[in-house]
Amino acid sequence: MKDIFGKALLDYHKGNYSDDIITSTNISDEDELPLPYLFRNYSNMPKLEQKALQLVKGTVLDVGCGSGSHSLYLQEKELQVKAIDISKGAVTVAKERGVKNVALASVLDESETFDTILLLMNGTGIFQEIAQVSKYLTHLKNLLNANGQILIDSSDIAYMYEDDDGGLWIDTNANYYGELDYFLSYKGEQELPMKWLYLDFNTLYTACKAVGLECDLIMEGDHFDYLAKLSLA
Numbered sequence: 001m002k003d004i005f006g007k008a009l010l011d012y013h014k015g016n017y018s019d020d021i022i023t024s025t026n027i028s029d030e031d032e033l034p035l036p037y038l039f040r041n042y043s044n045m046p047k048l049e050q051k052a053l054q055l056v057k058g059t060v061l062d063v064g065c066g067s068g069s070h071s072l073y074l075q076e077k078e079l080q081v082k083a084i085d086i087s088k089g090a091v092t093v094a095k096e097r098g099v100k101n102v103a104l105a106s107v108l109d110e111s112e113t114f115d116t117i118l119l120l121m122n123g124t125g126i127f128q129e130i131a132q133v134s135k136y137l138t139h140l141k142n143l144l145n146a147n148g149q150i151l152i153d154s155s156d157i158a159y160m161y162e163d164d165d166g167g168l169w170i171d172t173n174a175n176y177y178g179e180l181d182y183f184l185s186y187k188g189e190q191e192l193p194m195k196w197l198y199l200d201f202n203t204l205y206t207a208c209k210a211v212g213l214e215c216d217l218i219m220e221g222d223h224f225d226y227l228a229k230l231s232l233a
């Protein structure tokens, strides 16, 4: 990983905002990811994220914290938060913005236990592909205290396969339709291709049940997105 994402966060944080991140996938054209969005405060967060933050209780692990926006909000509410990210730039920015406990680590390397685990802004993306969902869910389950919860958001992206007549062109022989190849560039520099997973709620529900997690639909967003709460069965 070249940490292009982290470079963009560092630029914005240091007041050098000129360009946005450009993303594309194997099924979609280029799109802009505005850097200010990655520094959003509570009032600029989508309703699903606001709802997740309202449901947080106890000790918190913010997985894939990015610039630390969710962690900062929770810290202000006097909650004890640990934030982790695999992006060095993100960790530096989160630290400099005031997140007290930040670590450069993958969630798979985490071993402490928590009352709430947050995975926000398509939290299932971190699982990368359907074949890894049960490994990640099992690990996350092991990081939960009794009565703990995992708050995770994602989207059903079947709509991205819709043609102009409203028909779907999903190839049923191909991999799960939410498994995408994700490309990111910033100021002309291209990140290595990544895998990024969107999970529809039913698929997440089935995967949770298979590893002994309850899965409740908390809220649906405006555009096929949803927030789910996972807890020990």
Ligand SMILES: C[S@@+](CC[C@H](N)C(=O)[O-])C[C@H]1O[C@@H](n2cnc3c(N)ncnc32)[C@H](O)[C@@H]1O
Pocket (backbone or CB within 6 Å): 005, 037, 038, 063, 064, 065, 066, 067, 068, 069, 084, 085, 086, 087, 090, 105, 106, 107, 108, 120, 121, 122, 126
């Ligand atoms: C879409 S960004 C979301 C950032 C932040 N949560 C937000 O809402 O603004 C996903 C983040 O997850 C991080 N990430 C990806 N895989 C990870 C892993 N295995 N463990 C921890 N963080 C990871 C990325 O570096 C990136 O910062």
